Amino acid sequence: QKEVEQNSGPLSVPEGAIASLNCTYSDRGSQSFFWYRQYSGKSPELIMSIYSNGDKEDGRFTAQLNKASQYVSLLIRDSQPSDSATYLCAPLSGGSYIPTFGRGTSLIVHP
Amino acid sequence: GAVVSQHPSRVICKSGTSVKIECRSLDFQATTMFWYRQFPKQSLMLMATSNEGSKATYEQGVEKDKFLINHASLTLSTLTVTSAHPEDSSFYICSARSGVGTDTQYFGPGTRLTVL
Numbered sequence: 001q002k003e004v005e006q007n008s009g010p011l012s013v014p015e016g017a018i019a020s021l022n023c024t025y026s027d028r029g030s031q032s033f034f035w036y037r038q039y040s041g042k043s044p045e046l047i048m049s050i051y052s053n054g055d056k057e058d059g060r061f062t063a064q065l066n067k068a069s070q071y072v073s074l075l076i077r078d079s080q081p082s083d084s085a086t087y088l089c090a091p092l093s094g095g096s097y098i099p100t101f102g103r104g105t106s107l108i109v110h111p
Numbered sequence: 112g113a114v115v116s117q118h119p120s121r122v123i124c125k126s127g128t129s130v131k132i133e134c135r136s137l138d139f140q141a142t143t144m145f146w147y148r149q150f151p152k153q154s155l156m157l158m159a160t161s162n163e164g165s166k167a168t169y170e171q172g173v174e175k176d177k178f179l180i181n182h183a184s185l186t187l188s189t190l191t192v193t194s195a196h197p198e199d200s201s202f203y204i205c206s207a208r209s210g211v212g213t214d215t216q217y218f219g220p221g222t223r224l225t226v227l
Contacts, residue, residue, distance in 0.1 A: 032214050034215070036218075041202075042220070042221065043204045043218040043219060043220050043221040044155070044204075044218050045218065046215065046217065046218075049215060088154070088155070092214055097143075097208075097214055098145075098157070098160060099216065101154050101155045101157075102154065103153070103154040104154055
């Protein structure tokens with residue numbers, strides 16, 4: 001059973017702060033990792049993907065991956081109220097190429 | 112990024128009727144499409160995976176005779192909820208992956224089904 005664990009939150013941060021979202025996964029065979037953002041009542045949209053250990057930056061977003069610890073995180077710098085959403089972590093197994101979604105972390109950025 | 116559309120965006124039907132949901136990849140050929148269901152405040156639940164031209168692979172607990180999936184072309188997959196009941200009311204979301212040099216999947220906007 002492949003498991004993806006995320007703190008459901010809500011994680012509340014003030015506008016302009018750094019939001020840190022964490023995810024652990026059980027499948028050591030996972031090779032690709034995706035972060036999706038889902039606004040209430042909408043479908044998920046891709047934020048970032050990461051494949052190698054270390055950091056990957058894209059604008060205000062930084063994904064961090066540590067395969068040895070089976071841990072992936074997403075940092076959002078200069079958080080904005082528009083970042084308020086649920087963030088889904090989705091590791092993808094190299095064998096099945098089917099991602100496993102976590103329950104998501106609800107982020108609230110307050111002015 | 113790649114664009115995936117779904118139609119209809121919202122549907123209300125009577126119990127016992129069948130509802131068809133279409134999922135289209137607009138600017139790429141989708142070798143694989145996924146169908147998810149999401150209940151309020153819960154995570155995405157994968158229902159089935161379909162590859163163009165072959166039968167869909169259903170996840171455990173998903174009735175294949177109730178949720179009919181057809182992936183007849185590289186740009187279109189359909190999900191038909193047969194003999195819908197109120198407990199089938201949910202948010203149905205498709206996603207598509209080109210499978211050519213990428214393992215990224217892109218989501219459609221979703222279809223909200225309400226069965227009265």
